[in-house]
Amino acid sequence: MGNLYGYIRVSTRDQNEDRQLIALRELKIPEKNIFMDKQSGKDFNRPQYKRLVRKLKKDDLLYIKSIDRLGRNYAEILEQWRLLTQIKGADIVVLDMPLLDTRRGKDLMGTFLSDIVLQVLSFVAENERTNIRQRQAEGIAAAKSKGVRFGRPPSPLPENFHSVYQKWRSGKMTGTDAAKACGMPLSTFRYRAKIYEKATFL
DSSP: OOOEEEEEEEOTTOOOHHHHHHHHHTTTOOGGGEEEEEOOTTTOOOHHHHHHHHHOOTTOEEEESOGGGSOSSHHHHHHHHHIIIIISOOEEEETTOTTOBTTSOOSHHHHHHHHHHHHHHHHHHHHHHHHHHHHHHHHHHHHHHTTOOOSSOOOOOOTTHHHHHHHHHTTSSOHHHHHHHHTSOHHHHHHHHHHHHHHHTO
16 A cells, blocks of 8 residues: 545635545545645646656555546546556545545456546536536627627717717718827727717617
């Protein structure tokens, strides 16, 4: 039996580190062997995880709370699992999923079943993240279709916009001159004029 290790990853906004720490401490894992990365999941920068991997040796045992601690997506989770179990020769126990315990079933059938379970769960974890992103995108699209505006509200039009717009629309003023008179770039003037025109002729 090798050494016991624990790994925790939380985002800077996540408050779940205490729950993970308590779970690992109950397993009598030495404090010096608990590694934690408190990083945004966006860049997945994990210096403590890299330190942990360097320390892990054959027959060491690593506890993690859930499989998504190992990677951002299906491929990365599988890659890290195989690195730890096959290349490093360590065992892994996933606390949220007792089926994922490489200490059990060291024979070919046990390894095969564990690998299938891992692939299914990794796919489910990634699929759920994809679904969340899709639901968010659909929610934003639905809100926009109902007229909900996102981002900063546009700055109010200058007082002279109406008169300048009329001159520009009748051809008495060029777009460049109209934009300069309103104190905005030409592209902004054209964009605001388009919106103004729609609002005026509704």
